[in-house]
Amino acid sequence: MEDSSKRNSVQIAGTDIRKIEYRGQQVVTFAMIDKVHKRPDGTAGRSFRENRERFVDGDDCIELTSDEIRRMSLEGVLPRRTARATLITKRGYLKIAKTLGDDKAWEVFDEMIERYFAVEQIVETAKVVHLDRAARETRLFMRQALQIAGLAGLAGNQRLIAANRSTRKATGFDYLDSMGIPHMEAPQNDVLLTATDIGKQLGAISAIRVNHLLSEHGFQIGGRDSKGHGFWKPTEKGIKAGGVMVDVERSNKTGQARQLRWASNIVATLRDIIGGEAA
Incomplete structure (x- = not known):
């Protein structure tokens, strides 16, 4: 049953009341x-009706159906x-309690918040902590997957699809x-060279x-990093020809480096260039 009451009880201001969950x-x-406030029967209901416009259906109060x-x-x-019948949520109870504003009402109010509604607060806090931890772990895993995909020579859509999978x-x-991207077109399975x-x-x-x-014909340009290591990077012409920068592990296993690699169609492009030079 979706709407259920639980038969455990709690003592508030010396009065046992049954906990209800909806x-x-x-x-x-x-x-x-x-x-619990030791008021004459009908007091809370009358306060609710007199201030009905201040109560939001679903957030403060719940009007039950005949089946419920x-x-x-x-x-x-x-x-x-x-x-x-009307059920009152924690938020609705806070509003009704404001109309019962004597010292005794405040004592009961504190106990209701700390003891009756405490389980709800603990559950919500646990949900937030769990979701936040799960989100951090997911982001970390995605970053690591992207790095590994790059080390494997994947780039562009291929890299993203593999990491997401x-x-x-x-x-x-x-x-x-x-x-909102249920499908992403993967390029042809082209090994980067x-x-x-x-x-x-x-x-x-x-x-x-x-x-x-590649440099002479405008596909790449050279440079040096902060440690003086030389590197190549693609020009705009080179990017259009399939040049991409990927993360690779250094040969001495001291970390990662960025390296320029090429789609296989660059071979035919350079072959034509070499053939033209020979002619």
């Missing part, structure tokens, strides 16, 4: 408020033959789906010669 939150009836009233009557939460499998969270790889396919020419050709 759709995952603690609620009270007008009779319960009158009982019947079920709660059978459970002993409501008197039998109840025609209409790995993250979804490990954590259950799909970044692309959450962004180093200058050495390109040289082998061009007839065993050296990587130095390949880099010279």
Whole structure:
């Protein structure tokens, strides 16, 4: 049953009251408020009706359906033959308590918040902590997956798709789906090539010669990092020709470095250039 009452009780200001839960939150009836505040029957209900415009349906109060009233009557939460019934949430109780503003009311109010509604607060706090921890772990896993995909030579859509697939499998969270991108077109499964790889396919020419050709014809430019290490990066022309920067592990295992790699179609481009030079 979706709407249920729990038969545990709590003592408030020396009075035992039964805890009622409705759709995952603690609620009270007008009779319960009158009982713990030791007010004449009908006091809380009258206060509610006199200030009805201040109460928001669903947030402060819940008007029960006939089926819900019947079920709660059978459970002993409501008197039998109840025609209409309203449940009051924690927020609604705070509003009613304001109208019972004597010293005794404040004492009861404190106990109600600390003891009756305490379980609801603990559950909500636990949910927030759990979700926050899960979100951090998911973000960390996605970053690591992107790095590994880059080390494997993947780039662009391929890199993102592979990292997202790995993250979804490990954590259950799909970044692309959450962004409204249920499908992303993956480029053809093209292995990215180093200058050495390109040289082998061009007839065993050296990587130095390949880099010279790429630089001379405007596909890449050279530079040096903060430690004086030389590197190549693609020009706009080079990016259009399939040049991408990827993260790779240094040969001495001392960390990662950025390296320029190329889509396989660059081989045909350079072959045409070499053929033109030979002619």
